[in-house]
Amino acid sequence: MSSFAKIASAQDEPIGIRLGELAESWAKYWPTPATPFWWRAAPPAAGPWSRPANRADIVVVGAGFTGLSAALILARAGRSVVVVDAGAPGFGASTRNGGQIGSGNQKFRVNTLIQMKGERKAVELLREGIEMLDGIEAFIQREKIDCSFIRCGRFRGAMRPEHYENMARDMEDLKHFVRVDSCMISRDEQHKEIGSDLFYGGSLLPNDASLHPGKYHAGLLDRVIKAGAVVHGNTAVLGITSGRAGHTLHFAGFQIQARDVLIATNGYTKNVGAFFRKRIVPIRSAQLTTEIIPAQLFDQLMPRRRVYGNTNRVFFYFRPAPDENRLIWGGRASHFAGDFALAAYSHLARDVLRTFPVLRNVKVSYTWSGLIGYTFDEFPHLGRTPDGIHYAMGYCGTGVSRATHFGRKIALKMLGKAEGRSAFDDLTFPSHVFHAFAKPAVPAIEAWYRARDITGL
Template sequence: MSGTGRHPTLGELSRGQMPEGARLAFRPYWWDAAPRPEPDAMPLPERADVVVIGSGFTGLSAALTLVRNGRVPLVLEREVPGFGASTRNGGQIGSGNQKFRVQHLIALRGAEKARAMLREGVAMLDYIADLVAREQIACDFARCGRFRGAIRPAHYEAMARDMEDLFAFAGVESFMVPRAEQHREIGSDLFHGGSVLPGDASLHPGRYHAGLMARILAAGGAVIGGAGVTGIRVEPDGFSLATPRGAVRCRAVIVATNGYTDGMLPELKRRIVPVGSGLIATGEIPSALFKPLMPTDRVYGNTNRVFSYFRAAPGERRIVWGGRVGRLASDRSPAAYAHLARDLLETFPALSDVPVTHGWDGRIGYTYDEVPHLGRTRQGVHYALGYCGTGVSRATYFGHKVALQVLGAPQGRTAFDDLAFPAFPVHPVAKRAVPVVETWYRLRDTYDF
């Protein structure tokens, strides 16, 4: 947007207003500290060892595992490296166990499988912590914990029971915070208490991505943007990948495209529906106003079906607030972010005059059964994708595991290996139905039915 004036305030944005001369940066806030590199103009090699398609957390984690095990990965990206949701998320890191209540997961998968999946979810969180420390990636990683606010009293009671189950099945520590005491966790009266998972974490997604990429390049791998793969052909000694910049032949392929999965492999496209996620970042908030809002400096969320997630930006008095993307406007229109400003002000009403500096969106990859999947296609192409909105730890962990599977290492086995990967029954309809389903869920959140 043109203009050199001030930024819109949360109050103005919540009403869909953009005063004349006001400006909003339509790019991830995280890119300010970690700008995206321009696509490399170098020609693609004719042959490669392992090609990784997609340069998000999954692809870079896979490439790093490969290069640390003596292989030479080539990461190919359609846009600039890190263009997609890996540098567009909120930087919240959980165990990946937030999608289902424990008892619901048991009903779906059985007690033994549920226990294995839940415990591996904890391993995902621990793996990313170990990786950041081992590779010495400066990305503001912190075990800050997560507060999840109960929108209704019944949600609080349900969370309390689920936290008990999560400890019994996976050893995850937590504690409940009743409404009378919630101001020690959050300066809002919106919630009816909440739960705290003290082991959950946060990081700066842009710096984390840049750190992963720097380690790969330093070890001899390659990450090339502007080189999207448009087709994969099986050959006797591996695969041939078509790109606008020529073909690349390789021994093995990993598809790591998640919410940006297209028709390159129809077998995978039918199994992923992209769901938009939108975020805004505020300007600096005065200290006296900011300090009571999030006194424990955790990451935060709520129990709505169409939920919000938020946190303070690392080392700054800014709030990064996320939710579903606006449906009736493009990401270059302020109206696409009005609902996020309204949700933020519902939680923190005193911030109406705080400026909003950034607004952006990204694509979440949703699967039909709402669990992530990794494995091999009928053609022998490896894949890891479908994180359903909990992708920071899951993507990093699944990228590592699928790389180990390419290497034939027994450590690549996971509790997710034997899960059937169902396709959406009518994929084009499912994709178009996302806004309708979201609107229905918002109505249920509002009127509690």
């Protein structure tokens, strides 16, 4: 890693606009560098990159958490591994996410999952979700990656009284079926968890965690290179041809022949075949970070320093920055303003001030966005296409633990190891007859969900 240049880190000084001004859309024409806060401590490697060898045992497409987790297993097993990425390694969602870590089963209530898949299958999926959470902690400890990992716990605020009751039943089901520790926090008691009157109480999962995603990615990349894999950034795949002898990956001016290929691109999937184009919908997520907030005020707002979320359909999430009194706030991106205009983040500022009105005069320091890979069934998927190309993707916004876990699982499958078995193996990876219209329809669907969140319908 020492030979790689680094992409310039984010700005050192606040942008200058206050949350109250941003919430009122004063920043409509105010340009801003859309640079992740995480890059301040761990900017992605920028090269220079040599041309890869024209032959490898395995080519991994995508140098995020999934691809690197898989490459580490494969390289340590003695395979010649080439990892390619269209941008700098980690330029995508792996260094743009919120760094919140859950069990990997946050999309469905337990009862809903049982109705969809049956009790036996639902329990298998839930147990593997717990394995994802425990597994990333064990991996970080084993590899000695310094990334501010901490079991901080998650508070999820109920936006309506009925949401609180629904969560209470779900927490009971989690405890009954898979013994997940949790408790409910009433509205009268919630100030012990959060200095806000927005919520009607909430749930607490004390074993959920957080980390610094930039540092985690940097540590993972370092381990992969030391294991003997070769990583190349700014090396975009233009197409893949498959045959009996293996696969040919086409790039600008050259090709690579490989026995096996792993697609690990999630929301950045492009030019790797119709199979994936029909199954992954990229959805943009956005975040902002405040300047440092006075310690006394910060202690009132987030006294337990947990990660936080809520029960809206179009939800927001937030957390303290590692070792700093900054607020990191995320949610869906605006589809009606450019990524390089501050107005694209106005809705995030409005959500911040609904939750913490006292922050109106606090300045914004960083803004950025990234792509989430969504699937039509809202489950992640791993497996092999009819052309023999391996894949792991579709994390639907909960990718830190899922991507690490799925990268490991798919690599073990490629090695023919029994440990590669997953409860997600037999889930059909669905396409949709109107898949071509899925991405353009996202703004309208999100607007409809926001309206339902407001009205309670």
